[in-house]
Amino acid sequence: MPTVFEPKLISGNANLPLAKAVARRMSMHRGVNVGLVEARVERFNDGEIFVEVFENVRGEDMFIIQPTSNPANDNLMELLIISDALRRSSASRITAVIPYFGYARQDRRTKARTPISAKLVANMLIEAGIERILTMDLHAAQIQGFFDIPVDNLYASPIFALDIQAQFSDLSKVTVVSPDVGGVARARELAQRIGCGLAIVDKRRNKPGEIAEMTVIGDVEGQTCIIVDDICDTAGTLCKAAEVLSEAGATEVHSYITHGVLSGPAVERITNSVMKSLVITDSIQATDPVKAAPNIRILPTAPMFAQAILNIWNGTSVSSLFETETLMPIYEGFYG
Template sequence: MPINTDPKLIAGNSNKPLANAIARRMSMHRGQAVKPVDTRVERFNDGEIFVEVFENVRGEDMFIIQSTSNPANDNLMELLIMTDALRRSSAARITAVIPYFGYARQDRRTKARTPISAKLVANLIAEAGVERVLTMDLHAAQIQGFFDLPVDNLYASPIFALDILHHFKDMEDVMVVSPDVGGVARARELAQRIKAPLSIVDKRREKAGEVAEMTVIGDVKGKRCIIVDDICDTAGTLCKAAEVLMAAGATEVHSYITHGVLSGPAVERITNSVMKSLVITDSIEPTKEVKACKNIRIVPTAPMFAQAILNISGGMSVSSLFDNETLEPIYESLYPSN
């Protein structure tokens, strides 16, 4: 079946503001109005999810925008059922745009008789009929290999680099910090982009969610430290890392986290933390508490996702969005050049 060249968006309930922002950004690029396809996504009294698409999608290049964030299971089922509805409506191609890929932290067996849930979710998505996945900052790079279909993994570090260079005018005393050994590659990439040194906070866990000991590797005395990570859940580890850095002589601590899960006491901890600021993306729709928190700032991902969708639909490179020369014009209104 031939594919109509113009991409069409369809949005689940997980992050409607992001879906609408992506549509507005695509409207700017194309010079004509782009709106998500008119769809009804609702629940029966027993919690079953029902989807109805009110527009013709036969032969269309469809992009489902749906993060599998809290409530993760409901949002995942929405994605699967929307995919099935589009497949049965003869859509030519279905791409799942998953800004935050839930279950990504279960990417390996940590103990005997435990699942690899990220692989299971990948199988479900592929079996439902998705032909391509577009996501951002997967918790583990190997998750791309869990899919037997193309996966485009965007990175928040180019956006963070633009934001840091815009807000931190003097970069002489800035140091990038990885909150654990596993995140060194992510922190190193950002450090190279802003030409800053790198430090590591080595942490030892006694059990999930609790950190027994932290040690700073590197000299952070007199430095403005920027902690970089992909996920902030309850913020316990992040706030403790900030305290350890301040105790080691750092003058300020800021954090740049891609996915602000921010569950439980996270907002309260961040509010009372020694951290001067926490910057997150809108890959997960922020709650009212997150929006009201004075030391949390949100940077948009819609410009990058909109351009990635247009590139995929047009058969162009997505990796070009990792280059500053390509990304800066997309974010020019937010970070104007001096």
């Protein structure tokens, strides 16, 4: 088997800007050009996906960068077919870099006769020849147990902590808020990182999709509130939580969300809401309305993913990237 000199990256169509940014960061770290493997990923007239890899990948350590965001089914199939093409081309190892793991919200049976789609997706990825998963902020941490291969789940909270420390001078007047009881652990972890208080917005529903009541647990009067969550889809709950916090005496409300799905009326709701800003990552490629929204800001994840890929390739620790201090030099150009 030939010696592997550099990790090799390949991308589907889900988030090409992120894939190119990861390649640029890896080139900076390595001091040599690390580009995307030349390939074509296209669709026939009937919607079938076709992949052709133009470079020799025999014996190479391959990393496929492909979030399974909207359209989730197309992007998932691209990932599976790229993996199959690499496996049949004798790649040494195939790692799927999935910044946003679609179907993660279907991680359990909520009622009778329903699927566990996240487990099905895990089975499909393994059958396609993928030997390792690198992702960020899985909606449910137990999804890692759906795989019989290594799964590295990165966290956006160290990046959020760096940004919050750069944006807010007096952290004693900042309170981190979980928008529901289920997200308390995530909010507490960020609050501990930046050394500030914690509050919870407790919501009750009369029926699915309809919020009957929201209550703030904790004192937010005179505080700058930062709502933290992993996914923002239609933004209904997020905007309502911001209103409730403002009514409870919060001076400002900001939100930090890892995955900006932002479907349907989300951008319009956020633009018209009392939130001063919504900060998301580029795990999902931003649409033009998201880029144009005056109160939405996007944080880069390429530095973190580039370092994680290099650590996997080198066989060194990925968990070191869980610490804010470790990310400081990686994000030096962004936060001084």
